[in-house]
Amino acid sequence: MALLSHRPEESGEVERKVFDGEIVDEAPTDTVRVDEVRVDAPEVLDDTGSWVARRRALLADAPPIIPPYLRTREQLEETARWAVAYYAHVGAFHATRSPFYMLRLMARSPRGAGRLIGRWVAWVADAQAAPVHAKVAASGDVQAWLVLSREHSRRVKPRRITSAVVAVPVALAMLTAVLVMPAWVSGLGVWLLLCLLGLAGGDPDRPLIARYVAAQLQRPLASPEIEAALEAIGIKGKVDFVEQIAVDGPGWRAELDLPPGVLAERLLDKRKELAGAMRRPLQCVWPSVGSEHPSRAVLWVAKRDPRTIKRAWPLLADGQADMYAAFPFGVTPRGETVPLTLIGTNVLIGGVMGSGKTSAVLVIALAGALDPTCQLWLFELKGSGDMESVQPVAHRYVQGDDDEHCHAALDAMYALEAELKRRKKIVAALPVEDVPTGRKVTRALADKYPHLDLDPILAIFDEVHTVFEHPEVGKEAAEVAGRLIRKARAYGIILVLTTQKPDGDSIPKMVSDNAIVRFCLAITGHIANDLVLGTGMYKRGIRANIFEPAEGDDPKDSGTGWLTRSATSAKIVRAYFIGQADARAVGRRALALRTAAGTLTGEAAGRTVEPVVRETIADHLHAVWPEGADRVHSHRLVEALAAYRPELYAPWLEEDDPAARSTTLAAALKPHRIPTHQLTIRDCCGGAKGVRHQDLPPAKTPADDDE
Ligand SMILES: Nc1ncnc2c1ncn2[C@@H]1O[C@H](COP(=O)(O)OP(=O)(O)OP(=O)(O)O)[C@@H](O)[C@H]1O
Numbered sequence: 001m002a003l004l005s006h007r008p009e010e011s012g013e014v015e016r017k018v019f020d021g022e023i024v025d026e027a028p029t030d031t032v033r034v035d036e037v038r039v040d041a042p043e044v045l046d047d048t049g050s051w052v053a054r055r056r057a058l059l060a061d062a063p064p065i066i067p068p069y070l071r072t073r074e075q076l077e078e079t080a081r082w083a084v085a086y087y088a089h090v091g092a093f094h095a096t097r098s099p100f101y102m103l104r105l106m107a108r109s110p111r112g113a114g115r116l117i118g119r120w121v122a123w124v125a126d127a128q129a130a131p132v133h134a135k136v137a138a139s140g141d142v143q144a145w146l147v148l149s150r151e152h153s154r155r156v157k158p159r160r161i162t163s164a165v166v167a168v169p170v171a172l173a174m175l176t177a178v179l180v181m182p183a184w185v186s187g188l189g190v191w192l193l194l195c196l197l198g199l200a201g202g203d204p205d206r207p208l209i210a211r212y213v214a215a216q217l218q219r220p221l222a223s224p225e226i227e228a229a230l231e232a233i234g235i236k237g238k239v240d241f242v243e244q245i246a247v248d249g250p251g252w253r254a255e256l257d258l259p260p261g262v263l264a265e266r267l268l269d270k271r272k273e274l275a276g277a278m279r280r281p282l283q284c285v286w287p288s289v290g291s292e293h294p295s296r297a298v299l300w301v302a303k304r305d306p307r308t309i310k311r312a313w314p315l316l317a318d319g320q321a322d323m324y325a326a327f328p329f330g331v332t333p334r335g336e337t338v339p340l341t342l343i344g345t346n347v348l349i350g351g352v353m354g355s356g357k358t359s360a361v362l363v364i365a366l367a368g369a370l371d372p373t374c375q376l377w378l379f380e381l382k383g384s385g386d387m388e389s390v391q392p393v394a395h396r397y398v399q400g401d402d403d404e405h406c407h408a409a410l411d412a413m414y415a416l417e418a419e420l421k422r423r424k425k426i427v428a429a430l431p432v433e434d435v436p437t438g439r440k441v442t443r444a445l446a447d448k449y450p451h452l453d454l455d456p457i458l459a460i461f462d463e464v465h466t467v468f469e470h471p472e473v474g475k476e477a478a479e480v481a482g483r484l485i486r487k488a489r490a491y492g493i494i495l496v497l498t499t500q501k502p503d504g505d506s507i508p509k510m511v512s513d514n515a516i517v518r519f520c521l522a523i524t525g526h527i528a529n530d531l532v533l534g535t536g537m538y539k540r541g542i543r544a545n546i547f548e549p550a551e552g553d554d555p556k557d558s559g560t561g562w563l564t565r566s567a568t569s570a571k572i573v574r575a576y577f578i579g580q581a582d583a584r585a586v587g588r589r590a591l592a593l594r595t596a597a598g599t600l601t602g603e604a605a606g607r608t609v610e611p612v613v614r615e616t617i618a619d620h621l622h623a624v625w626p627e628g629a630d631r632v633h634s635h636r637l638v639e640a641l642a643a644y645r646p647e648l649y650a651p652w653l654e655e656d657d658p659a660a661r662s663t664t665l666a667a668a669l670k671p672h673r674i675p676t677h678q679l680t681i682r683d684c685c686g687g688a689k690g691v692r693h694q695d696l697p698p699a700k701t702p703a704d705d706d707e
Pocket of ligand 1: 351359360500555
């Protein structure tokens with residue numbers, strides 16, 4: 001589906017074209033006029049300059065003289081193929097059922113004969129006038145009765161004569177024909193007569209011909225249907241169609257101005273009602289906000305229900321992926337493949353239960369698996385086993401939502417941070433000719449220096465809120481993830497986070513603010529929408545509450561969401577759906593690829609993952625502890641920590657009250673089992689909460705830090 005394009009082209013030209021909510025680079029060229037609809041000539045505004053200037057503007061927007069499908073052979077062929085396939089199918093459908101249609105006709109012929117004879121008798125007897133006769137007879141008006149009788153005779157007599165003149169010769173002719181003609185001709189005649197009688201004996205509730213109902217073959221879109229549907233959902237008033245409804249890819253596109261004062265975003269909120277009013281499957285109806293003004297709407301309606309079109313992931317059966325390049329991720333409702341390039345980015349995926357997060361992230365994981373150079377760190381924190389297919393090639397694989405799994409996830413985040421610092425140091429020391437596009441990891445760099453281990457790392461944390469909400473590791477994990485998401489992408493570490501709880505508590509602000517690729521599946525409410533897609537997206541009409549999550553066996557819009565890469569690009573995409581059996585087959589292929597390439601690492605190579613030596617707040621306390629002191633007040637420690645590691649502890653100083661700062665420190669120390677006590681330190685400031693040196697765990701080697 002081509003949707004809206006309002007992204008500056010590289011040339012610097014800005015061309016805004018809106019197609020059904022999706023932002024694309026170029027306007028579609030494959031439009032075919034299909035529908036004679038009322039088209040008002042574009043209004044010429046008074047202030048657009050001279051007569052010539054106004055005509056120029058009109059000409060610029062004028063539809064092409066030769067319809068595009070006559071100029072592009074592919075579109076013409078595609079349309080012709082579609083039409084032939086459609087009519088061939090419909091023809092075959094009815095041809096197969098024609099014997100049943102015949103039987104039905106025969107069975108209805110007695111009723112048809114009865115009806116025709118009844119009508120004939122009623123006509124001859126002028127039955128229409130019977131109620132009037134009855135009324136006059138009841139009134140006892142003799143004069144009126146006589147007038148009516150005369151009139152009745154005058155009308156009925158010629159009918160009787162006509163009937164006799166027609167019926168007798170016809171009956172005789174038929175009898176003669178039956179006796180004289182060969183048997184097959186008589187049979188054909190009787191059969192035809194019975195068919196005609198059968199047609200006359202039809203029942204409107206039981207049509208003779210089976211209605212060809214196919215959800216994926218939609219009737220063409222027409223303006224009266226749109227107007228009626230808008231009215232049905234409460235949008236009353238004059239609707240102006242900006243252009244004729246046209247074929248646009250595998251659907252129809254209508255661009256319209258809603259009645260004055262009605263915002264186009266209302267259609268987004270009422271997509272379901274609109275589809276209901278149009279009597280079309282929800283997945284076929286895609287409204288979007290136009291670019292000209294807030295009341296300009298674009299409605300794209302699919303010719304076929306996208307759910308009935310099975311599209312296999314292009315890498316399912318063969319092929320490799322390259323994490324430094326694009327891999328196929330999904331398709332737009334128009335059926336165009338949407339590639340995804342993840343190097344140099346990170347990904348945030350959000351959606352309610354059943355919206356298709358795991359299926360979408362599985363596409364990314366399998367693409368990573370099919371790049372033999374890519375290290376996979378997989379944390380499936382739902383514990384459902386949906387990513388087991390990738391386990392055989394994973395450098396690290398954790399599945400579950402218990403304490404141990406959350407600790408393992410935090411540990412992995414620290415390990416990724418340590419790896420980031422290692423890479424950063426290496427890249428900083430490289431000669432400038434090795435990093436012509438800036439100090440970041442590239443495929444060329446990784447290939448040139450294989451011993452430096454700069455190959456991409458794909459780290460997926462599925463249902464990451466499980467870690468962020470964990471009472472012990474949550475806060476720490478949020479801080480590490482916040483640092484990682486900002487810095488890791490330049491060094492070939494791709495972070496992919498998914499959550500079914502997009503809210504402030506389950507996704508730290510630092511994470512949501514710094515996500516680059518965002519994929520928002522079905523969600524409820526504008527807060528969750530903007531948390532996943534970025535502030536202001538809901539207002540701009542990029543709304544994921546238009547999608548419906550899976551319900552039972554019906555996938556509905558599952559796997560469909562808004563995919564954005566920057567504030568100005570957004571498109572509706574349905575991620576490829578890869579079933580578990582297929583995913584396992586891809587996993588086996590990935591294992592073979594890596595075994596042949598000798599690139600199995602970590603757990604996949606049978607190694608045990610050692611926990612990283614990492615800094616904790618206990619290490620930081622050791623670092624700031626005054627030499628020789630056996631006790632220090634908490635508020636003093638907070639000030640010292642904030643000076644030592646402002647990125648971690650400066651926010652604690654926002655609290656002016658020393659007691660409140662002490663409470664924050666006590667809460668942070670609790671997971672490390674470091675107690676705080678009421679301490680009186682004479683040379684300091686009397687009695688207050690504080691920490692005893694003897695309660696600190698022994699100092700350990702701090703992780704390398706070049707912050
Ligand atoms: N792209 C897709 N195309 C078609 N169906 C899909 C797609 N993605 C998911 N589904 C269907 O939706 C169901 C739910 O998908 P999935 O488990 O990925 O959702 P989820 O958001 O991870 O749900 P939960 O949070 O409950 O685990 C799947 O079982 C599948 O039937």
